Amino acid sequence: MKRRSFLKGVTATAGTLAFPAIAIGQQYKAEYKMSTVVPPAFAWGKGGEIFANLVRERTAGRINIKQYPGSSLVQGDQTREFSAMRQGIIDVLCGAPINWYSTVRELAVFTLPFITPDHRALDAVLGSKPVMDEYFDLVRKAGAEPVGVGETGYRQISNSKHPVVKPEDMKGIKIRVVGSPMYGDIMTTMGANPTFMSWADAQPALASGAVDAQENPLEVFLAAKIHTLGQKFVTKWNYSNDILLFAIANPIWQGWSAQDQKIVREAGADAAKEQLAIVRKLFAEDVDRVRALGVEVHVPGAAEMAAWQAATRPVYAKWKAQVNPGLISRIEQVVEKTRKA
Ligand code: X2X
Numbered sequence: 039m040k041r042r043s044f045l046k047g048v049t050a051t052a053g054t055l056a057f058p059a060i061a062i063g064q065q066y067k068a069e070y071k072m073s074t075v076v077p078p079a080f081a082w083g084k085g086g087e088i089f090a091n092l093v094r095e096r097t098a099g100r101i102n103i104k105q106y107p108g109s110s111l112v113q114g115d116q117t118r119e120f121s122a123m124r125q126g127i128i129d130v131l132c133g134a135p136i137n138w139y140s141t142v143r144e145l146a147v148f149t150l151p152f153i154t155p156d157h158r159a160l161d162a163v164l165g166s167k168p169v170m171d172e173y174f175d176l177v178r179k180a181g182a183e184p185v186g187v188g189e190t191g192y193r194q195i196s197n198s199k200h201p202v203v204k205p206e207d208m209k210g211i212k213i214r215v216v217g218s219p220m221y222g223d224i225m226t227t228m229g230a231n232p233t234f235m236s237w238a239d240a241q242p243a244l245a246s247g248a249v250d251a252q253e254n255p256l257e258v259f260l261a262a263k264i265h266t267l268g269q270k271f272v273t274k275w276n277y278s279n280d281i282l283l284f285a286i287a288n289p290i291w292q293g294w295s296a297q298d299q300k301i302v303r304e305a306g307a308d309a310a311k312e313q314l315a316i317v318r319k320l321f322a323e324d325v326d327r328v329r330a331l332g333v334e335v336h337v338p339g340a341a342e343m344a345a346w347q348a349a350t351r352p353v354y355a356k357w358k359a360q361v362n363p364g365l366i367s368r369i370e371q372v373v374e375k376t377r378k379a
Pocket of ligand 1: 134
């Protein structure tokens with residue numbers, strides 16, 4: 039507020055003096071705060087680091103984005119990121135919309151069980167201009183300018199009890215989930231007992247045995263060394279894969295020059311592309327790398343996959359109706375075409 043009135047004063051008294059463009063009308067902060075759930079040792083956090091570095095280099099330091107991993111700007115509660123962005127606590131988002139469900143449920147369209155069953159389907163959706171234009175409009179209305187879309191990765195179950203091959207094997211398993219209550223519903227429908235907790239609380243809960251299981255991309259499993267927390271069995275069922283959305287809080291975005299907006303948009307696209315490539319490379323290697331740690335990894339065949347999909351279908355229908363039925367139908371049509379091709 040102080041800075042704003044100071045700048046107003048400068049413009050008012052500037053008269054014909056030649057002030058640099060940046061001093062008139064535009065308010066640049068010394069630091070823009072970016073929240074990520076995990077640090078750059080993870081592909082997700084790495085995406086944030088790449089983005090911040092690209093922006094800093096290409097704006098010659100005019101826009102200095104600082105990364106705060108561990109969702110530390112919201113005391114570790116990743117589900118509060120979006121509302122904190124609206125309150126001005128976070129300037130830059132580099133996160134998974136599933137974590138923002140309680141604030142902007144209409145953005146949680148990419149995570150329904152098996153909505154994009156493989157990368158071919160996901161790429162078709164991310165490459166669909168009508169779908170993404172509609173999505174980006176929702177993001178803008180919700181309060182942020184989208185500048186890039188990466189991928190957080192297909193989420194897999196791990197547990198300390200026994201191999202999980204079919205939905206009934208989840209019966210009685212205490213599993214940690216986060217983000218949308220939809221994940222809780224999926225686990226409940228298979229007879230498991232879900233508990234909601236942040237990423238910060240998940241690791242101690244696994245270590246102490248307070249929970250038996252968790253679900254995360256295997257890239258996260260590896261980077262966080264989840265095998266050291268008693269997790270001996272993994273099932274690679276690829277049930278849910280959220281995007282990694284790079285977005286700038288609207289008031290911040292509007293304060294930047296058109297030239298800087300263009301630079302940030304290009305940096306967002308480039309960072310997302312790089313982040314996506316990192317996730318895909320790890321996805322291709324993850325089974326071998328997890329097995330090398332002595333963890334048993336089950337990779338379901340087609341019939342088993344059909345059983346998982348059938349078991350989660352009622353949850354899909356319920357959550358489609360609650361989240362954003364129109365856009366989800368349009369996503370389904372895009373995916374359907376990839377099945378026939
Ligand atoms: O907390 C998790 O499990 C993580 C890192 O995957 C998310 O933020 C959804």
